[in-house]
Amino acid sequence: MSGLYIWDMSHSPADTAADSPTIGTASPAAGTPHTGLPQPPVARKVPVERTHHGDTFVDNYEWLREKDSPEVVAHLQAENQYTDAVTADQQPLREAIFNEIKNRTQETDLSVPVRKDGWWYYGRMEEGKQYGIQCRVKAQDTGDTKADWTPPQVEPGNEVPGEQILLDGNAEAEGHPFFSLGGAAVTRDGNLYAYAVDNAGDERFTLRIKDLRTGELLPDVVENVFYSLAFSPDGSQVFYTVVDDSWRPYQIKSHTLGTEVSADVVVYQEDDPAMWTGFELSADRRHLVIGIGCSEYSETRLLDFAHQDAGLRTVISRDERILYEAEPFLLDGVEKILLTHNKDAVNSMVSVADAAEFAKPLAQQRWDTVTAHDDGVRVNGAGVTATHVVLSVRKDTIERVQVISLAGLGMPGQAQPVEPDFDEELYTAGVGGSDYDAPVIRLGYSSFLTPPRVYDYELATGELFLRKETPVLGGYRSEDYVAERAWATAQDGTQIPLSVVRKATVERNSANPALIYGYGSYEVSMDPGFNTARLSLLDRGVVFVIAHVRGGGEVGRKWYDDGKKLAKKNTFTDFIDATDWLAASGWADPARIAAMGGSAGGLLMGAIANLAPKRYAAIVAQVPFVDPLTSILDPDLPLSALEWEEWGNPITDPEVYAYMKSYTPYENVHEVAYPRIAAVTSFHDTRVLYVEPAKWVARLREATTGTEPIVLKTEMDGGHGGASGRYEAWKDRAWDYAFVLAALDARELI
Structure with missing residues (x-):
């Protein structure tokens, strides 16, 4: 945008070394009114030169970076007092x-339960307590699909029959100045619960594993992990992320339960300091999906849990400079990859291809279009369930959800995308917490005037089921705004x-x-x-x-x-x-x-x-x-x-x-x-x-x-x-x- 706005630096104060009062003195700063207010702390000047490309900038306050310095701490405390x-x-x-x-807040409240495998998982808050409590109750499998996937009715303040507490954040936070939960995962059989806790605020978490059958913690403890946790399908391994000294997530590691942390395996390490690394399980949990990238291009590597000895497989090399996400899944018994990518598509598009195609040079690969590029629609991402592709798109500034049947995906007769219908002009709708085999997807909805709602969207019929609207107490009425x-x-x-x-x-x-x-x-x-x-x-x-x-x-x-x-x-x-x-x-x-x-x-x-x-x-x-x-x-x-x-x-x-x-x-x-x-x-x-x-x-x-x-x-x-x-x-x-x-x-x- 050169030339639109010229910044005039001619009036910048001189960056000169000068004797200045130390913190805590009463010398006024420039422009301080003499109105009886206390005088602000004045940081002393310690000139440090920073020279790049022939330009020198003198920084008088860089000494404040010394976090362990008692003088710095005292200065910050003096600033708080001022x-x-x-x-x-x-x-x-x-x-x-x-x-x-x-x-306005209903302090004792519960989230809508989400089904995963044989359990309904939810969180609840209690009046007077700072942190959430993570819980679950057993699910039923009666053969009635609609009944089996309708979440149990849980009411604030009422005891939930059969409730099992996974983690009480209030107990975890006791005796600590800070508490944050950085990730959690449950084994497929529902027996083990992995969670990561930060008690300092520095986003370095401690990983622990709880046996949900006994309530006891396993001896396995891993320090200094980052966000994201996942168990292998058989529950024998837990995957986690590690950051380097510059706080960049660069390693994906695997801890085998019952072994020493020193034996943990580096599944992947990214050495490029400009690339971010993370992972998740594929929707069907057959693969570990490792994403490496920046905002301009990326790379996905897959670990097939059925063939772990084969190691990681790259979908598209970063050398192609394509920004993409890849989701492996089975379609009619054939291994497929669903791609959300920007190849010849500035706003991104969605394609599907046989997994075998990615062994060929890029120019020889065949990708079939699922969602074509549109200058007016930004494709933010795509995922799969057992029956549908689920899209997150942005149109007219608004984030929306669309679904497409897997039947005939990428073929000329492919079904058209279907979008849940909402009646407000300005809103946000997104997908969260849905199980791969579920006949419904869980949607979150909110607007400036409507408190957060949770819907289940039935994929086969397009019917929306309102599960909850967050209560706002005190007589709130949306029509007043x-x-x-x-x-x-x-x-x-x-x-x-x-x-x-x-x-x-x-x-x-x-x-x-x-x-x-x-x-x-x-x-x-x-x-x-x-x-x-x-x-x-x-x-x-x-x-x-x-x-x-x-x-x-x-x-x-x-x-x-x-x-x-x-x-x-x-x-x-x-x-x-x-x-x-x-x-x-x-x-x-x-x-x-x-x-x-x-x-x-x-x-x-x-x-x-x-x-x-x-x-x-x-x-x-x-x-x-x-x-x-x-x-x-x-x-x-x-x-x-x-x-x-x-x-x-x-x-x-x-x-x-x-x-x-x-x-x-x-x-x-x-x-x-x-x-x-x-x-x-x-x-x-x-x-x-x-x-x-x-x-x-x-x-x-x-x-x-x-x-x-x-x-x-x-x-x-x-x-x-x-x-x-x-x-x-x-x-x-x-x-x-x-x-x-x-x-x-x-x-x-x-």
Whole structure:
């Protein structure tokens, strides 16, 4: 998007070595108002030069990366104390929002049971408890297909006959500051349960195995595993993932039960630092499916459990530079591969081929089309059941589900795709938790106005069975709110989709507070979904807008490609153009607009703070990726090399380096009146390190010519998602929303 927006760095503060007060002193930062508020901590300057491609950047705050330094910990604690003092007046508002979330939530609740093999699996929550409890009850096989696949009726607060508790998260979390479940698996016979627990927030899990017949833990314990677990069909092995020193998942390993962990076998190791590795079982559980890839091309390797000695088989080599997923399955006794791929199909398509075809050179292989390429439809993925192909597609920005009968698949007489019918304009529908042999697939459905629903979709008839709608207490009525699609015009004429949510009684009088949210990276879509906490904003008259900016996946693959690498600035200017639409729409007071985004959306927040600070009354940057150039220039930092596919490689490419430096938030802080800013992070986050927002806040305070407070809030026991436990998560959300509402002068319910 070169030339669309020129970043002026002429007003950047000089990067010079200077004696600065150490933390805890009362010396005011630039722009700090003398209004009786406490003075913020001032990080001392330790100039460090970073030179690449003939360009030198002096970083005065890189010393904050020393996580084990008592001085760094003391600085973060001082920042928390300052934040607490500056936002002390928001405490009653935070408590009110927390109680509103709590009072709308049915605290004792259960998920809809999912059948796998001979059991119904479900989770439940109990009032007053932070974590879920994983359970199951025995299934029946009466010969009546509909009855056997209708989930048992389980009611909140009522004892479930025959219930067996697999894992109580509350018991697992006892005595630990953090708890997260990173994966779970059950053997096919239902006797063993493998699960992985993180008690630090650093996404390194401990794998344990429980004998469900006795309740006893096996002696097998594997430390430092990553997400995903699976048992071999015979239950003798458990497969898991390991990350390298840069936090990249690079090994798939197998542990044979009853043996020493030191004897665990490396099934696959990926040595390319720019490739991510993961695995899953095929739908019919005959293969281990290993996926290796980045966002631009991939490779799938299969391990046939019936012939493990034959080793891994590659479907399509990464050398072909095709982005694809492969699902092996049997069709009329013939081994087939279902491919979701982008070969001659920018939005991807679905093909099917005999497994034997992949032994030939690519140009000689015969693939039959299941779903043809469509410029207006993005194919996100495809899977199989015993009778149908199940597709996830995106059309008109909305994620949808389609099914196609396996009969005649890929042939001229193939059945047409069938799509469940829903009656809202803006919604999200997806597949989850279905068994290969089931006559139904489980669907999740949600919208901005409809709380999450669980459906079973009968494949043979197309009938939808509503199994549950998440209750919202406190008198919630969907008709009291409105969700609409709007479009903003970008500087280059591109139409940017917006989702606009408000209370129905809000008038279009240019006097309302508004919050605009964005992400815009990794082809991730901000899909319609219900959010109980968001009601606390809407009920205070806030107009909530999601800007579906380029870099996301809402409008197909090109929408993503037009917001990455050397087109990344489109993401930022799209968000500002969306803000301008909001300011001119009549729905918002231009002086009462706040912005929010997290992770890569936090980079977006940092960019718009530099580009258009006057457009926002407040900005909340959650776990913000605001120092990406420093991170990506060091491939030894967590996940850095994997970022090259998204932003480009500034280590080897001077054009990428110069382009990134022209927009990265940390380097482009300059003397201007910044709005009220909150950077929210976690000390143990392994994806976006705490040091990025810590450095950013220090530099913002140094540069700002305004009087608005700039605060850093660090969760000292949390990970990338913040603190663990639902009540702590509600408190985090209440904090963020109270910060916004206070800045917008919208504390009172309307």
